[in-house]
Amino acid sequence: MNAAAKSSSGDLLRIENLGISFAIVGGPVHAVRNASFRVLPGKVTALVGESGSGKSVISQAVMGILPNTARVRGSILFDDPLTGKSTDILQLPRDGEDIRALRGSRIGKIFQEPMTSLSPLHTIGNQIDEALKIHSDLDAAEVKARTLEMLGLVGFPNPARAYGMYSFELSGGLRQRAMIAMALLCRPALLIADEPTTALDVTIQAQILHLLRDLQSRLNMAMLLITHDLGVVANVADEVVVIYHGEIMEAGTVEDIFRRPQHPYLKGLMAAVPHFDMKPGERLKALRDVPVKVGTLLDSPKAKATAAVAQPRSDVLLSARDLVKSYTTRGSGWFGKGRDRPVKAVDDVGFDIRRGECLGLVGESGCGKTTISKILMRAVRPDSGSVVFNGADGPIDLLAAEGEALRAVRTKIQMVFQDPVSSLSPRMTVQNIISEPLEIHDRGDAQSRLQKVTALLKAIGLDERALNRYPHSFSGGQRQRIGIARALALGPELLICDEPVSALDVSVQAQILNLLKDLQSELGLTYLFISHNLAVVDYMADRIAVMCAGRIVELAPCETLMERPVHPYTRSLLAAVPFPDLDRPLDFDTLHAAGASDQNAWAPQFRNDGDGDALTPTDLGGGHLVLARRSVDKRELV
Structure with missing residues (x-):
């Protein structure tokens, strides 16, 4: 852990002895205690821990958006590769020009909940291009062109149409893509992704992870990924930092963390994740077991x-x-007519x-x-x-x-x-x-x-x-x-x-x-x-x-x-579940870009083509039913 935290001219972000507390009635709450770790240029560092462990508070400190009640000590050094200048973010005035020049431009952030992070009163285009208007001298036409280009880059099928839509008109996956476009529009050196896939389906999650990994590589951007999902970490991260109650428990390369875990807390987290290789009757090992006492219950x-x-x-x-x-x-006509x-x-x-x-x-x-x-x-x-x-x-x-x-x-x-x-x-x-x-x-x-x-x-x-x-x-x-x-x-x-x-x-x-x-x-x-x-x-x-x-x-x-x-849809759902295992990575190439429910990617016997050959439940034996064309021999499906 200490080796990963040492100051080095090769580090993009260095957090050293960071302590964050909040003043409340009854005494201060220490959210982060002497945390030290690094983020390397062009690499993904995952910050892993349970809710309340201090992950999001650290990300707020890096962005300079901690509330006024926070008391901070230590240093957060950001070495901007564009200017070659090293800046201690904690020493900058809270809302001065220097921190505003970094925030959104050189350091971008994707928030956890895209619905509450996007304004329902402004179009997607208005919200995304605002960052470029603030941080560049481009005219309106160039700003819109760059925004449309970024919407296409993050996977919107029709960027021009999406530009004029509102957040409530988009699915959860597309809203998260809009948040990613907003964070990346100014081509930041560091992207902070705070639980970017927690609220998404596994298939959409896999698409977003693939997108983030692809953009991070294409733009040579570093990423601080905040998550509690070890399956996501195994598929995306280069280095991992494990945090518990504000203290760093373990840090190292993704190989070290998954193949040679040392700290009991990390081992406990790994044992708590359900996976497909569990034996019948095997229980998950919760970090803190809940005793069940039902002897006094009546009317069961x-x-x-x-x-x-x-x-x-x-x-x-x-x-x-x-x-x-x-x-x-x-209807979509004037006034819904x-x-x-x-x-x-x-x-x-x-x-x-x-x-x-x-x-x-x-x-x-x-x-x-x-x-x-x-x-x-x-x-x-x-x-x-x-x-x-x-x-x-x-x-x-x-x-x-x-x-x-x-x-x-x-x-x-x-x-x-x-x-x-x-x-x-x-x-x-x-x-x-x-x-x-x-x-x-x-x-x-x-x-x-x-x-x-x-x-x-x-x-x-x-x-x-x-x-x-x-x-x-x-x-x-x-x-x-x-x-x-x-x-x-x-x-x-x-x-x-x-x-x-x-x-x-x-x-x-x-x-x-x-x-x-x-x-x-x-x-x-x-x-x-x-x-x-x-x-x-x-x-x-x-x-x-x-x-x-x-x-x-x-x-x-x-x-x-x-x-x-x-069924191909079932297979897609299974293929999209991220394993906390380095030997079983997600096969991003097999995940269809339009999603698991796109019937165009299915074999003909499972598609409803409207030709009169209805889809009906076909019994494959042993209680196994699959929806297929009525004319298909079930032996073709087994």
């Missing part, structure tokens, strides 16, 4: 099932058939969820996964189709249920949401949040509800001291556990988990996944687990349904799908 599905064992019942808990849901998009266009979010979808299993539902954003979850929760009505729920009290037509029947079925199906921040009310204590379902459904009195809430907290690994605290005082993983406790309050039989770990660090992700597995085993729960990460679903699920453009294109037992995927 397992208890209900034991009580109802004498009743003959189906092995299928929920059966969905022929589900269709369309939305109408407003163009022709309205229906878009099928869910198109003829059918599946079964067996009692006690975890069915994984995977696909890219916009494929219809969440719409299906909303249909099952009765938050959205489908245009057509049927859903039958075979609960402990007998079969229920889920879509026809009204009044008391609907109220009763809502207790049997509960949901764990994607974002643990926005799904919990900031104005309610933990006790109020978890007891709210019990109050709505008139379960017990105040005393029994308190006992139930306390038991639920113990079950998810929190103690009674959390009862009167508010969500903002908990970490992301703890908030998600509170969301799980709320979902379990009514003793549901089916739990729908909609991307429950996509917003979490790998170490916290391992905690939540292990907790969900333990709860399933102890309580006899059935899961519909929705995700875009096949490695996570592989760890959780018994069977996996792969969804693309509103249809299930492949459905198979977990082992079958991982070892013998048939």
Whole structure:
């Protein structure tokens, strides 16, 4: 570590003995402690650690955008190859000309969340070319030409059209490309990428990583990549710096870090990442395990099932058939008066969820996964189709249920949401949040509800001291556990988990996944687990349904799908998952530029060409179904 941090004339950026603290009531918070590392010209240095470890604070110090409450010591030396001048960024006036000349021009930054980083009131072109207007003397025509050139360079299919669009009109991947174009427009010597792919699908993530690596090489630019994803690090980085609670734990080349890890924290991070080589029954090794204590919980599905064992019942808990849901998009004419266009979010979808299993539902954003979850929760009505729920009290037509029947079925199906921040009310204590379902459904009195809430907290690994605290005082993983406790309050039989770990660090992700597995085993729960990460679903699920453009294109037992995927879309999803393994790099050449869902890249037997030969589920045996042309012999697919 010390060798990597030593001052050298060959370093583009040298951070030496950096300390950052924030003054708050009760004493200062030390966010960064004596951190030292380097970034070499034309190389990628990855800064790796959990949320709260100080990664983003360091990037803010480099950009000179720390808040006024920050107290900083040490030095950040930037050797600009354009001028040959070495500058200590910490010695520059906070908002003086010198720091503004560096920021955006010689040092660019890509922020984590492109939707909140882009203005909804200005076009993409206006926002991107602003940097060039500030840092150059080019006229308006030259600025626009350079902006269009950069939009093409980062992969916009139609730069001229994108120039006049607004951020909310773009997909997540295109918004991130716009952020990259904005950061690179002035050809900086250093690019800081702060979690640039965290919110993206694995296929879009792979495209963005390929783009960043390609541009970094083409422009001979250095990059400080901030991430918690070791798979991303293994595929992009040249050097790696591991940080924990503001202190550098380990630093070195990517070869040293992955092949010869030394620090226990780094080894723990690596063991917490789900991967396709895990053996059946093998558990993720979370850095901090969550004890599961479900002995005090009542009304569990397992208890209900034991009580109802004498009743003959189906092995299928929920059966969905022929589900269709369309939305109408407003026309593009003046004031939206163009022709309205229906878009099928869910198109003829059918599946079964067996009692006690975890069915994984995977696909890219916009494929219809969440719409299906909303249909099952009765938050959205489908245009057509049927859903039958075979609960402990007998079969229920889920879509026809009204009044008391609907109220009763809502207790049997509960949901764990994607974002643990926005799904919990900031104005309610933990006790109020978890007891709210019990109050709505008139379960017990105040005393029994308190006992139930306390038991639920113990079950998810929190103690009674959390009862009167508010969500903002908990970490992301703890908030998600509170969301799980709320979902379990009514003793549901089916739990729908909609991307429950996509917003979490790998170490916290391992905690939540292990907790969900333990709860399933102890309580006899059935899961519909929705995700875009096949490695996570592989760890959780018994069977996996792969969804693309509103249809299930492949459905198979977990082992079958991982070892013998048939549909090209499934293969693309698998190929796009980055491994934390130097011997298994992403094959960027095989990743299609237009995305995994581009049917033009698929074999003819999987394409819907509108010639009357419909796509139908073809049974390949052993519960393996794939969507293919009706006329295709299944032996051609195996």
